[in-house]
Amino acid sequence: MTQIEETNLLDAIGGVPLASTANVVEVTDLHKWFGRNEVLKGISMMVKQREVVVVCGPSGSGKTTFIRCVNHLEKIQQGRIVVNGHLIGYREENGKLVADKERNIARQRQEIGMVFQRFNLFPHKTALGNIIEAPIQVRGVPEDEAIEMGRKLLARVGLAHKEEDYPAQLSGGQQQRVAIARALAMRPAVMLFDEPTSALDPEMIGEVLEVMKELAREGMTMIVVSHEMGFAREVADRIVMMDEGLIIEEGTPEHFFTNPQQERTKSFLSKIL
Amino acid sequence: MTELQRTRPFRAPRPARAVGVLLLLGVVLAGCSGQKSSFHFEWDLFINSILQPDDQIKAGLVLTVVVSIAAQLIGVVLGIFAALGKMSKVRPIRWFANVYVWIFRGTPLIVQLVFFYYGLGVAKIYLWPDITIGPLTIEGAIQAGIFALGLNEGAYMAEIVRAGILAIDPGQMEAARALGMTPGKAMRRIVLPQAARVIIPPLGNEFNNMLKTTSLLFVLGVVELYNVFNIKQGQSFRPFELFLACAVWFLLLTTIWGFIQSWIERRLARGTPGAAAGGPGVRARMLSFRRPPIDASVVSGGR
Ligand SMILES: Nc1ncnc2c1ncn2[C@@H]1O[C@H](COP(=O)(O)OP(=O)(O)O)[C@@H](O)[C@H]1O
Ligand SMILES: [Mg+2]
Numbered sequence: 108m109t110q111i112e113e114t115n116l117l118d119a120i121g122g123v124p125l126a127s128t129a130n131v132v133e134v135t136d137l138h139k140w141f142g143r144n145e146v147l148k149g150i151s152m153m154v155k156q157r158e159v160v161v162v163c164g165p166s167g168s169g170k171t172t173f174i175r176c177v178n179h180l181e182k183i184q185q186g187r188i189v190v191n192g193h194l195i196g197y198r199e200e201n202g203k204l205v206a207d208k209e210r211n212i213a214r215q216r217q218e219i220g221m222v223f224q225r226f227n228l229f230p231h232k233t234a235l236g237n238i239i240e241a242p243i244q245v246r247g248v249p250e251d252e253a254i255e256m257g258r259k260l261l262a263r264v265g266l267a268h269k270e271e272d273y274p275a276q277l278s279g280g281q282q283q284r285v286a287i288a289r290a291l292a293m294r295p296a297v298m299l300f301d302e303p304t305s306a307l308d309p310e311m312i313g314e315v316l317e318v319m320k321e322l323a324r325e326g327m328t329m330i331v332v333s334h335e336m337g338f339a340r341e342v343a344d345r346i347v348m349m350d351e352g353l354i355i356e357e358g359t360p361e362h363f364f365t366n367p368q369q370e371r372t373k374s375f376l377s378k379i380l
Numbered sequence: 381m382t383e384l385q386r387t388r389p390f391r392a393p394r395p396a397r398a399v400g401v402l403l404l405l406g407v408v409l410a411g412c413s414g415q416k417s418s419f420h421f422e423w424d425l426f427i428n429s430i431l432q433p434d435d436q437i438k439a440g441l442v443l444t445v446v447v448s449i450a451a452q453l454i455g456v457v458l459g460i461f462a463a464l465g466k467m468s469k470v471r472p473i474r475w476f477a478n479v480y481v482w483i484f485r486g487t488p489l490i491v492q493l494v495f496f497y498y499g500l501g502v503a504k505i506y507l508w509p510d511i512t513i514g515p516l517t518i519e520g521a522i523q524a525g526i527f528a529l530g531l532n533e534g535a536y537m538a539e540i541v542r543a544g545i546l547a548i549d550p551g552q553m554e555a556a557r558a559l560g561m562t563p564g565k566a567m568r569r570i571v572l573p574q575a576a577r578v579i580i581p582p583l584g585n586e587f588n589n590m591l592k593t594t595s596l597l598f599v600l601g602v603v604e605l606y607n608v609f610n611i612k613q614g615q616s617f618r619p620f621e622l623f624l625a626c627a628v629w630f631l632l633l634t635t636i637w638g639f640i641q642s643w644i645e646r647r648l649a650r651g652t653p654g655a656a657a658g659g660p661g662v663r664a665r666m667l668s669f670r671r672p673p674i675d676a677s678v679v680s681g682g683r
Contacts, residue, residue: 180554209562217560227555231573241559244569293559 116321119259119291123326126156126296128192131328132177138185139172139352146172148352149186154297157326161339164349165375170332171224173349174299177330178219179212191218191296217245220290220298224306226282228274234261234285235270238292246293253292260288264318280311284318291322298322300331334379340364348372402628403430409624422621429609429625440608441629447526447597447604448590454530455590456583459537464567466542477538484535490596492532497524497600521600529597533590540582544575577648584641591633605629 117123132154139147146169154160162170175181177188179196187204188195193215197204207215228237238260239253248256261270264284266277274282283303290298300319304312316338323329323342333339339346339360346363348356348371356369367373410421429437465477484492497520500506508520548571556566595606603611609626613619 178558180558213557213560213562216558219558221555221558223551223555223558225551227549227551229552229555229570229574231577240569241556241561244565245560289559 115325116263116318117291117325117327119256119263120294123157124294124296126191126328128189129155130189131156131158131191131297132330133189134177134186135188136186137173137176137183137188139169139176139181140184146352147176147183150349150352150354152330152347152354154328154330156328158344159323159327159329159331159342160345160347161343162330162332162347162349163334163336163339163375163379168349169352170349171301174221174301174330174332177299178216178221180221182206190215193218213245217293218296220293220295222283222286222290222298222300222303224302226274226279226286226306228282228286228289230274233271233273234266234277237274237285238289241289242292256292257288260292261285264288265314278311279307280314283307283311283315287315287318287322297328297330300329300333302332302334304333304335336364336376336380348375350375402631403427406624406628419620422618425616425618426621426625429622430628436603436608436612437605437629440603440605441633443522443603444591444594444605445633447522447529447594447602448587450526451529451533451594452587452590454526455533455537455586458530458534459541460572462534462538463541463545466538467545481535481538484532489528489532489593490599493525493528493596493599496528496531497521500524519602521597521602525594525597525600525602529590529593533586536586537583540579540586541575544579545571547578548574580648581641581645584637584644588634588637588641591637592630595630605633 130153132152134150134152137147137150138145150169150173152160162173164170172181176183177190177195179188183196194204195215196207196212198207198211199205229240232240235254235257238257239248239250242248242253242256243250258267258270261267264287266281266284266288269277269281269285274285277285287298287303303319304315307315312335316335319329319331320338320342331338331343343360345357346360347354348363348367348369350371356363356367356372363372364376367376406426410423410426433441462477462480465473466481468474468477497508501508501520508524510520511518511523552570552574553563553566556570557563561569594604597604598607598610601607606626609622613622616622
């Protein structure tokens with residue numbers, strides 16, 4: 108399990124970051140309430156190394172909430188989330204789960220890359236500055252090393268010439284590619300994407316999907332919330348359909364596009380395809 | 381942007397021109413003064429107090445500026461802590477910050493000043509001894525004045541800093557934390573630097589106020605700019621000329637600060653690609669009654 112492949116995008120960060128467990132993400136019986144509103148009603152999901160899982164489902168079904176729970180941007184009320192062998196957000200004391208310290212949660216998040224729908228680049232930092240901020244400040248990578256890695260990453264996402272640009276000077280597609288590079292710079296064991304192309308003008312969707320496809324091909328473990336079914340068909344190992352806080356169907360793209368079982372899946376697919 | 385700015389593009393007046401305007405104002409007032417009574421305006425006294433200030437006036441000027449800067453710095457630091465305290469998840473911290481702001485905004489500054497200096501002194505809680513640093517001796521009254529002004533200012537800065545932090549997209553904090561930053565580091569590295577751009581215009585207005593508010597230190601016997609003239613008029617019985625000169629000095633200080641503030645804001649705007657250029661010009665700032673609104677667009681990244 109330790110061989111490092113010569114890859115294109117990921118060799119900028121020293122190859123595929125290998126996880127320490129076979130299942131990079133293990134979610135069991137996850138329940139999440141907002142007040143009295145139960146938004147996730149028992150979600151379980153295992154994601155193996157190098158697996159790409161695409162999550163789809165109608166608006167409001169809990170996809171964003173689910174993905175935010177995985178790196179503990181949301182507290183959970185029931186269930187367990189284990190990423191790369193670490194229980195996320197909580198620690199076990201005498202068989203009971205207690206909220207973990209911010210410092211530990213922050214450490215756990217270093218292994219989880221997250222790409223947001225609205226990019227959330229830091230507007231006061233350049234493209235390069237955005238990428239090297241966390242490696243330097245969080246991982247303690249020496250500045251010159253971080254800059255070298257940051258430049259490589261920018262080059263691999265096709266933005267070598269933009270390193271001095273501020274986010275406001277970049278197009279949406281360029282910003283999202285910087286955001287992907289920024290997350291990769293932490294060498295995460297898994298990358299989470301929350302509808303990474305849905306805030307983009309149509310002509311920019313392709314350039315972002317290309318980067319994501321490249322990542323998938325190179326063996327990055329990914330959970331992608333997306334309605335881009337072309338992308339799903341091409342790179343997903345598994346498609347998961349969520350509705351009203353539950354996973355109602357999952358399977359290979361093959362299964363999904365030719366032989367969906369659930370009525371709700373069929374009607375959802377007929378709307379977006 | 382105000383109407384004033386849009387309709388008449390603003391040529392920055394030189395400070396010299398501003399002095400000219402002020403002197404003219406003096407002439408008009410002086411002209412009015414002698415009409416009905418035997419009062420006559422002592423030109424030399426007025427003009428010399430401005431153009432040839434003696435050592436007392438110079439010392440008062442320096443003291444006013446130094447006290448203002450010191451108190452404002454304390455206010456900014458306290459304001460940041462109080463703002464973070466108000467937004468803390470820990471209830472006692474929130475409570476403490478709220479009580480601090482409540483007390484210092486809810487009581488007169490002059491009461492705070494005399495309480496901290498005379499009150500604490502007489503109660504033997506703190507006697508405000510003079511502090512000597514090298515050749516410099518700082519009187520207890522000045523220390524108490526800076527302390528009280530700073531505490532008071534911190535309560536106002538708390539609201540300004542809080543508004544600045546709240547103007548930043550919560551997605552910034554989330555992105556920083558998703559990258560593994562602790563909440564404290566995310567605040568320091570990501571949120572506060574962006575909030576600073578929102579905070580600086582109202583901070584400049586606070587400092588303009590501070591320059592004038594220091595005159596209240598006369599109640600502690602501090603001989604700052606106002607008190608210098610107050611003492612002079614007590615000796616010479618020429619309040620008209622002397623207080624007019626005193627006003628001119630304060631106006632000069634705040635006007636010069638207005639130029640500095642505009643310069644700072646222009647520079648900040650330049651460092652923010654895509655942001656609307658600059659805040660209100662000096663004339664708009666000095667002549668308008670309202671505070672310029674906090675401009676969140678300076679901060680939010682393009683998307
Ligand atoms: N911060 C929040 N507070 C309260 N309710 C929320 C919050 N975030 C999401 N919800 C609710 O949770 C449900 C699922 O939302 P979300 O996870 O955003 O769905 P999706 O991403 O699938 O569109 C929705 O009903 C939404 O209104
Ligand atoms: Mg969503």
